Amino acid sequence: MGVPGSDERQETVADIGEFGLIGRVTAGRRQPATTLLGPGDDAAIVAASDGRVVTSTDVLVEGVHFRMDWSTPEHVGRKAVAVNIADIAAMGGVPTGLLVGLACPRTTPTAVAEGLAAGMWEEATRAGAGLVGGDVVAADQIVISVTALGDLQGRAPVTRGGAMPGDVVAVSGRLGWSAAGLAVLGRGFRSPVTVVSAYRAPEPPYAAGPQAALAGATAMIDVSDGLLADLAHVAEASSVAIDVRTSLVPVPQRLVEVASALGADALHWVLTGGEDHALAATFPDPAGVPQGWVAVGTVGRGAGVTVDGRQYEKPPGWQHWR
């Protein structure tokens, strides 16, 4: 007999408890060789052969950084991990381990939490890192905090502060795709799937980070807030001016089509769209820009970022609270 409809009630995280959930999402997962001690003890232990560890934390909040009606839990999990590993890559490091702090309502279906974890494992595995630890707690909305650890493999880190006048500015990875996907979803559409997928989970060019470091990049940044906004951080940290040449900036045909359908500007998405987590770097020599990177501008004396020598007219990025 039972309560009417009780057959269809989904199991929630409250049903299986904190330890039950942790057990489920860690069981049977394979850790890379760098995970010297994985989940289950007070702390994890990760190899840091270099003698230094590169580390970054990013927090994603439901309703702010993702919407569960626009993305599957797997997408959100992939994104939470990707944005962090991109930060490791932007220093020239390779990711080794990830820790996840998950706050979610007691009523969250277990399937959602398992989906988040599956997406995290998928992205971590793609990047060669392990999910080594974390914490799961109750909260009013889903908040995912990921900390990534990485290794510099004996190289000097590539900071934001080393760009020099005369350097060339280059990018690796997608620009504007996530912004296009967000615009599509915001109008109530679900396609084209290429741009919608790009919004749901970025595909940062992880290997391009160490590659740029080896090629002698003088500065590097993860493009999370938009190309112009993030190049402004490089310009400020390096005390230089950066000029972006729109004739060099690749604007994919797909984005032009989507922009045309929505009455938007594809170049604007490429210049200011965040969340694709491309990498932008500066190199001393145009001939030394590594394969897969595209030169889009130059470094000069002065301050700030210009586009074709002029101030860019539209707002160059976004801040969470503005």
Add this chain to the structure above:
Amino acid sequence: MGVPGSDERQETVADIGEFGLIGRVTAGRRQPATTLLGPGDDAAIVAASDGRVVTSTDVLVEGVHFRMDWSTPEHVGRKAVAVNIADIAAMGGVPTGLLVGLACPRTTPTAVAEGLAAGMWEEATRAGAGLVGGDVVAADQIVISVTALGDLQGRAPVTRGGAMPGDVVAVSGRLGWSAAGLAVLGRGFRSPVTVVSAYRAPEPPYAAGPQAALAGATAMIDVSDGLLADLAHVAEASSVAIDVRTSLVPVPQRLVEVASALGADALHWVLTGGEDHALAATFPDPAGVPQGWVAVGTVGRGAGVTVDGRQYEKPPGWQHWR
């Protein structure tokens, strides 16, 4: 003229923005020598001379792990850091760096965020670690995720899994104080201040972790959920039985007095109260229990935790979702 009352409006985090807040809470702070690159770039770099890094994440949620009407922002900041460093200590490590993910409402007064950061710096400095990075985002409630990094200084980690029959069980640090403080606050009182302070911010015996490792501890754990609950984790991971002797367990006179005033049981607080972040460890030889540690029980063959040879009657701890 202005809007009536506008003089008294507190500045919020939305007023100064994400970068403004990060600038304020990091400006002028001194990093330890292990912080090779601090906040401000894509990722931080922390020394890991040992070639391994010990790392742990804990998440604190407003209304679940703390209440802003029971604690000051400084207390909450100290607690968020302390619970994480205790995990590093419980492996026998010394803390090096901390990353903080802070989610909070746009309406959060800047003073609250600055108070949280001040508490974090205070506790980090006490433990010798640096606040090396983090992220600040908007959310509906305050969620603080802290990741701690630590160094094993060439020693083997002390896991939960190494306890052997014949070992002695010992504890270092306070037990039951936070539970007593919570009971006091729950009844609407604000004193005695010793127990209330213990609830607001724990004082884990960080140095006792490496000390125990050097003394040959076979297993160790951070007492976050209560002595019996956490010893149960050691018993399970080590496939042993643990018996706690109440005659050996120190029950401070202060707790006896508070318990008496509230009609509560001080020994129960000591055995089951969490959040003091004492350390519990097992040692092969009673004579080898280091100074500052108190032997409270023994390891035997079998499974589970007993008190004076019997099952403990009351619920041995808590889980967030149960």
